[in-house]
Amino acid sequence: MTESPPPPGAGSRTERGATLLKRYGAAAFRTYGIIVAFVILVIVVSIGNPAFLSQGNIFNMLSQWAPAGIMAVGMTYVILTGGFDLSIASGYSLCAVVAAGVGILVDPAYAFLAAIAAGFVVGLLNAVLVVGVNINPFITTVGTGFILGGVTYVVTKNAAFVVPDMAFGDLGAGRWHGFPFSGMMLIGFLLVGGLVLAKTVYGEAIYAVGGNREASRLSGIRVRTVIGSTYVLSGVCMGVAGTLTASQLNSAQANLDPVIIFDVLTIVVVGGTSLAGGFGSMWRTVVGLGIIATISNGFVLLDIDVFYQDIIKGSIIVGALALDVLARRVATRSGA
Amino acid sequence: MTESPPPPGAGSRTERGATLLKRYGAAAFRTYGIIVAFVILVIVVSIGNPAFLSQGNIFNMLSQWAPAGIMAVGMTYVILTGGFDLSIASGYSLCAVVAAGVGILVDPAYAFLAAIAAGFVVGLLNAVLVVGVNINPFITTVGTGFILGGVTYVVTKNAAFVVPDMAFGDLGAGRWHGFPFSGMMLIGFLLVGGLVLAKTVYGEAIYAVGGNREASRLSGIRVRTVIGSTYVLSGVCMGVAGTLTASQLNSAQANLDPVIIFDVLTIVVVGGTSLAGGFGSMWRTVVGLGIIATISNGFVLLDIDVFYQDIIKGSIIVGALALDVLARRVATRSGA
Amino acid sequence: MEARIDPPAPSSAGPDAVRVERVSKSFPGVQALKQVDFTLREGEVHGLVGENGAGKSTLIKVLTGAYSADKGNVEIFGHAVDQHGPRAQQRAGVAAIYQELTVVADLSAASNVFLGRPMRRGPMVNRRAMEQRFRELGARLGVDIQPRARAGDLSVANQQMLEIMRALQADHRILIMDEPTASLGPNERERLYETVGRLRDERTSVIYISHDLDEVLRLCDRISVLRDGEMVATAAVGAWDKEKLVNTMLGTELRAPPARHRASEGDELLRVEGVTVPGKLQDISFVLRAGEIFGIAGLVGAGRTELLRALAGTEPGASGTLTIDGRTQPLPRTVGRALALGIALAPEDRKGQGLVLSQSGFVNVTMTDMRGLAPGAIVRSGRRKSAAEVIATSLAFDPRRLGAPTGTLSGGNQQKLVVGKWLHRRPRVLLMDEPTRGIDVGAKGEMFAVMRRLADEGMAIIMVSSELEEVVELADRVLVLAKGRQAAILEYGELSLERVLAMTFGVEGEAAA
Amino acid sequence: ADDPVENAEKILEFDARNITPSKAYRIAYLTECGQNPYCSARRAGLEAAAQKYGFTYKRFAANFNPAAQIKQVQNAITEGFDGYLFAPTAAAPACSMWKRHLEPLDEPTVSLDLPMCEDADYSEGLAATVTMQRQAYYNAHVDHALASCTEPCKVAAVGGFVGSDLFGFWEKAIQQGAEKFPNAEIVVDQPANFDPRVALEKIQNALLAHPEITVILSSWDDMSRGVEQAIEAAGKTPGTDVRIYSIGATKDGIAKVKAGTYNETTVLLPWEESYYAAVALIAALEGEPINGYINEADLPAVADGPGTIIITPENVDTMTEPKY
Numbered sequence A, B: 001m002t003e004s005p006p007p008p009g010a011g012s013r014t015e016r017g018a019t020l021l022k023r024y025g026a027a028a029f030r031t032y033g034i035i036v037a038f039v040i041l042v043i044v045v046s047i048g049n050p051a052f053l054s055q056g057n058i059f060n061m062l063s064q065w066a067p068a069g070i071m072a073v074g075m076t077y078v079i080l081t082g083g084f085d086l087s088i089a090s091g092y093s094l095c096a097v098v099a100a101g102v103g104i105l106v107d108p109a110y111a112f113l114a115a116i117a118a119g120f121v122v123g124l125l126n127a128v129l130v131v132g133v134n135i136n137p138f139i140t141t142v143g144t145g146f147i148l149g150g151v152t153y154v155v156t157k158n159a160a161f162v163v164p165d166m167a168f169g170d171l172g173a174g175r176w177h178g179f180p181f182s183g184m185m186l187i188g189f190l191l192v193g194g195l196v197l198a199k200t201v202y203g204e205a206i207y208a209v210g211g212n213r214e215a216s217r218l219s220g221i222r223v224r225t226v227i228g229s230t231y232v233l234s235g236v237c238m239g240v241a242g243t244l245t246a247s248q249l250n251s252a253q254a255n256l257d258p259v260i261i262f263d264v265l266t267i268v269v270v271g272g273t274s275l276a277g278g279f280g281s282m283w284r285t286v287v288g289l290g291i292i293a294t295i296s297n298g299f300v301l302l303d304i305d306v307f308y309q310d311i312i313k314g315s316i317i318v319g320a321l322a323l324d325v326l327a328r329r330v331a332t333r334s335g336a
Numbered sequence C: 001m002e003a004r005i006d007p008p009a010p011s012s013a014g015p016d017a018v019r020v021e022r023v024s025k026s027f028p029g030v031q032a033l034k035q036v037d038f039t040l041r042e043g044e045v046h047g048l049v050g051e052n053g054a055g056k057s058t059l060i061k062v063l064t065g066a067y068s069a070d071k072g073n074v075e076i077f078g079h080a081v082d083q084h085g086p087r088a089q090q091r092a093g094v095a096a097i098y099q100e101l102t103v104v105a106d107l108s109a110a111s112n113v114f115l116g117r118p119m120r121r122g123p124m125v126n127r128r129a130m131e132q133r134f135r136e137l138g139a140r141l142g143v144d145i146q147p148r149a150r151a152g153d154l155s156v157a158n159q160q161m162l163e164i165m166r167a168l169q170a171d172h173r174i175l176i177m178d179e180p181t182a183s184l185g186p187n188e189r190e191r192l193y194e195t196v197g198r199l200r201d202e203r204t205s206v207i208y209i210s211h212d213l214d215e216v217l218r219l220c221d222r223i224s225v226l227r228d229g230e231m232v233a234t235a236a237v238g239a240w241d242k243e244k245l246v247n248t249m250l251g252t253e254l255r256a257p258p259a260r261h262r263a264s265e266g267d268e269l270l271r272v273e274g275v276t277v278p279g280k281l282q283d284i285s286f287v288l289r290a291g292e293i294f295g296i297a298g299l300v301g302a303g304r305t306e307l308l309r310a311l312a313g314t315e316p317g318a319s320g321t322l323t324i325d326g327r328t329q330p331l332p333r334t335v336g337r338a339l340a341l342g343i344a345l346a347p348e349d350r351k352g353q354g355l356v357l358s359q360s361g362f363v364n365v366t367m368t369d370m371r372g373l374a375p376g377a378i379v380r381s382g383r384r385k386s387a388a389e390v391i392a393t394s395l396a397f398d399p400r401r402l403g404a405p406t407g408t409l410s411g412g413n414q415q416k417l418v419v420g421k422w423l424h425r426r427p428r429v430l431l432m433d434e435p436t437r438g439i440d441v442g443a444k445g446e447m448f449a450v451m452r453r454l455a456d457e458g459m460a461i462i463m464v465s466s467e468l469e470e471v472v473e474l475a476d477r478v479l480v481l482a483k484g485r486q487a488a489i490l491e492y493g494e495l496s497l498e499r500v501l502a503m504t505f506g507v508e509g510e511a512a513a
Numbered sequence D: 001a002d003d004p005v006e007n008a009e010k011i012l013e014f015d016a017r018n019i020t021p022s023k024a025y026r027i028a029y030l031t032e033c034g035q036n037p038y039c040s041a042r043r044a045g046l047e048a049a050a051q052k053y054g055f056t057y058k059r060f061a062a063n064f065n066p067a068a069q070i071k072q073v074q075n076a077i078t079e080g081f082d083g084y085l086f087a088p089t090a091a092a093p094a095c096s097m098w099k100r101h102l103e104p105l106d107e108p109t110v111s112l113d114l115p116m117c118e119d120a121d122y123s124e125g126l127a128a129t130v131t132m133q134r135q136a137y138y139n140a141h142v143d144h145a146l147a148s149c150t151e152p153c154k155v156a157a158v159g160g161f162v163g164s165d166l167f168g169f170w171e172k173a174i175q176q177g178a179e180k181f182p183n184a185e186i187v188v189d190q191p192a193n194f195d196p197r198v199a200l201e202k203i204q205n206a207l208l209a210h211p212e213i214t215v216i217l218s219s220w221d222d223m224s225r226g227v228e229q230a231i232e233a234a235g236k237t238p239g240t241d242v243r244i245y246s247i248g249a250t251k252d253g254i255a256k257v258k259a260g261t262y263n264e265t266t267v268l269l270p271w272e273e274s275y276y277a278a279v280a281l282i283a284a285l286e287g288e289p290i291n292g293y294i295n296e297a298d299l300p301a302v303a304d305g306p307g308t309i310i311i312t313p314e315n316v317d318t319m320t321e322p323k324y
């Protein structure tokens, strides 16, 4: 609503007073203010415990945040079209259970595919309701979230599925010269997700639909297909994330991590992507992920007392965004 | 986005083929489709267990849903301006703790005032961040939610505040000829909240701001004041709700009911109020409250197996909205 | 028409209602106003003209407090206004009709007119009084809008009337109108002129912005010209004529408009039969030939927009058939289907339906044909850039502004892009709803030239415009709609302003009789 | 009735009589539970008692939410039952539900799961209290783990939900244990929501920040799976390089103790808890109330097996197959 995305390089040649540098500098500050907040946070935590920037810790963080980060990639797409996917916590548990179930009953090799197929179906269900029946995505996905959660209970009869074959854990916990496979997948999703968004026709359509649905429709963009596809993508991300977690734990159960939805939403939104749709980008999700992961990791590394963790977390989230907003304001004033 | 609320009586006079009755009938169906869903639900549950419509059960439901319902009144205002208040779960716990604390240390008589004051401050904090610093309300209130929750832990040191004076419980648990005080307060909030929205200049401004913020600003509406006031109102509702719960429990503690936020959001949105702002009304919140309370009560009355509850709940939520949407579509086609 | 309005009596000079001194305003990358001086005398109607993007809207937004100026002073009735948003200015008696519609779609028509200043009884809204006053205002302006209608369901013209009613609703001493007639038909325009005349008699001071120079010359006491953010001239109306205004606005001579010529009689491209939209349109049939510009004339609410929407696959209730390439089929049900047939729509509501305001001109101009720019699904920014620049240049849109989010462009420049969107994809039939709305005289010439050229290249264009002169000047044939019915199709030889007017009103007269 | 062991014997004796109650009772099961394996086991115990004693019951599940529980207590009372099984979500609010709503009824109530009203176990007026999860229980678990630090060692702990009563017991036990066992230094103490994924993350980070950690306290067997994976990911062997002390004695937990991956798991008996609570309620309804505290540790699963709630590789074979 109050978001006014700055056009990098939109400056007119007619302006004489300001130097190019000053102008673009200000624009950069305005655009990338959230990065400043992130850098400050990193500096503070690594002064507190230099191990923060150690290779081992970074690898750990990559593998720990792979499930949430991968789902944040899907959520970025959904939110950019102006949608919402609140079914991811249940969908993720369901996919993890499918992965573990197939890992037990059939073979770990098929677990990944089965979970992705399950995620695909979940996403399709959301897509059909949101663009087919045309129900508000917020409430639709709250509803499907309940349904999927319920299905998972019924399927598991409320017991954990423990996979006896330890090879099942290789995907989630395996490493290559110390670099976790799950971290590679996270980086892959962020990169490919970002490139598709920034460079392809599909990505442009996402922004267009989120920015003005009616104008996009009249321009011949298949609005429903575009919107629906983001839910399917989000579902596939649940499948991947669920498999990684099931593999990391060598087991899965219903209600795996019900609050992961907050993590994922916060990751996307804290970077500055607008919930109104049409504005945001994958690098913002990367920064958001960085901020949230650093906070969570920092609590342990700096051994912050439990009682103060929530206060600190909330203050950092609000503070980072306030800095971002103020940066825009200051830069707009001085740069223009 | 896809919401196109029909104005009752907006039919064009030039239309000749359709009778007035048919036209208005269709418009009513289009507008009030969600009520049809609610009525079906009520019929199903009361056939399953006629005790559903007994006075005792209705009184119980009123008192049980008073805290969530009162917060839904505040949330309706916030959402109508296009905002979000995700801090209510923590704010509500905090206010309950303040009420219990004052009830212990000072006197139960002051507890109510103290909790309302606490809610007011919470709302003011949100308002300052949302309209003062101008941060996105979603993430702002996620952040303040963490902060408030943290403050509550620190204040209570993770212990419950138990009020020894049993008179403290009279507000929340007391009844007048069987009619619970808390139910009266709920009805009072819904009525007054609805009247203010529908009839007053302030209510008119809420719709205007939510419908088109810039147009409202240009028309001289104090947009920031209006938006900010809704967060303060939401805060005051937390204060009232927190007091009622503390009084019902004769005690309070941190993290009282973290998932109440989902109940409150669902109540507002399931009725048909648009998250984009500018469209909705208090009767929709009443219907939403009715639906959610009936589902929850019905599970117990019909003794639904816990394994299937979530599936049923999700299906009813999605189904109610689908019916609403389809009603609109059918009515639009036949009526226009 | 001209003869029907009395020349304005020069008003006696009173104290200044508005005084603007050395006001500058810039946006990131654009200096919209440069040291502008401007004076509005009490009781005068002051015209403000200039090219698209000259800074007119920006100037009035500074005046109303919607924007705060970077430098300079604004005085209203001798009092400096500190820049605290639109409220302060409203208190001082300023009302404005903004160029971009500011209706609240979900509110009723009456609530929109009284937005921010509802009639009240204590803290309560007095809806009955509001609806009463709404009807009075409507009667005065000759519009028939239901006070309880949802504003978003009204046509653009009626929404524009709501804006006008909003400005007139309280008795303001200063009234600012930014292109109030852009989407109005002849009737409404006349009513508005009368109203402005009456306001002047009541010594209300008016700033009047329009691209219709005839209108400005008829209505105003003095006229100021903005060019590139600078105030280049202010003079009494007597000192101006149309040519002088144009030359001052553009800084150069206007190129002669393209000579009117008839399209060579092309082959039948599209046959439209029996288009009906319940309650809006009845049984419209016509034939469209390749290479022609087919005009649709009619009064506001006659159903012109509906007809275009029906052909473009976006009017759900529509029925009828199309014959194209020898195949007869029902009207397209989706936009995609219409596009597959080669039919595209440039809608009249540029903000709501035309542009993705958060995206750049590059994106907007090419989004109709992204596949064409992106073999292998990857968008080639180089190709896109050159394609967009060609389009921009042909529409007199400064190609250097293509990178800016379209939401930051002036109204007229946005309109150019709405039309420009289809110049890349090149449909066989282009439906243009009010394509010149808000476009300056210079650019209008360019737009006409483009339309003519497209037609000459074999495209068929259907054009709807509320400016009948425009339709008559440009179209090869004209379909006249009256109250949703087809009044006549005027062939090339029969076309004249008088006939079209007679048809539109004549049928109305018949119906009334 | 002041001696829990005597109470346990009494209830076992009653159960052994295999009586047929004078009528088919209707019982309200007001449970804090939601949906997890622990809750399912509790339900199964109740189901077994219902089969045996021919009563019917209605389940009111509060999903760990005190505000929801008060609603359910009211609903249950309005509906009216012969007796009430009451498993509090939290001690303090439960006290008000008990005193204000349940106690004034003329029907017997048996509490389980948690003590309430600031009582250590039994609260006056109840027909019985059947529970294990008291402060003493957590102290026993933590003390056993910390006592293993014969030399100075570093300890990390992951607990359940911040704000819950159990988390309060847990934190207090850790605090008191640290004082009792100066060799043990608690370097990380984090909540992990009983969630294996969160536990994995927290312990992975903890092992990185403090590679010398050799003892990990976990408050739930399912969560300990995440702990185990974190230790393996750090290239260490769970059970030897880093010792895991867990709670639950679930099937999975017992198996892990047998395998030597967990060094200990503390017994929880959800099945027995609800089974004997129901038996105690039937006894009260039949006019033989216990009016006192029954500790599940005094029941056969522990008393006739390992004799202690602390299950280690040494005594794990004496533990009967857990019911969940």
Ligand SMILES: Nc1ncnc2c1ncn2[C@@H]1O[C@H](COP(=O)(O)OP(=O)(O)OP(=O)(O)O)[C@@H](O)[C@H]1O
Pocket: C027, C028, C030, C031, C032, C050, C051, C052, C053, C054, C055, C056, C057, C058, C059, C099, C407, C408, C409, C410, C411, C412, C413, C438, C440
């Ligand atoms: N909010 C904004 N952000 C950035 N640039 C803006 C903004 N508003 C206006 N501009 C720029 O300021 C210049 C003047 O625009 P303005 O709208 O005043 O023109 P105008 O004279 O009203 O034109 P038109 O006749 O097309 O309405 C344009 O270059 C426009 O792009």
Ligand SMILES: Nc1ncnc2c1ncn2[C@@H]1O[C@H](COP(=O)(O)OP(=O)(O)OP(=O)(O)O)[C@@H](O)[C@H]1O
Pocket: C153, C154, C155, C156, C157, C158, C183, C298, C299, C300, C301, C302, C303, C304, C305, C306, C307, C348, C466
């Ligand atoms: N985008 C739209 N979506 C739905 N209905 C629309 C839209 N635009 C216009 N209408 C409908 O069109 C009707 C007004 O007639 P319409 O706009 O077709 O007349 P017109 O002859 O084109 O006149 P105008 O000059 O006002 O465009 C209104 O009843 C309105 O509901």
Ligand SMILES: [Mg+2]
Pocket: C056, C057, C058, C099, C178, C410, C411, C412
């Ligand atoms: Mg303008």
Ligand SMILES: [Mg+2]
Pocket: C155, C156, C304, C305, C306, C348, C433
């Ligand atoms: Mg039109």
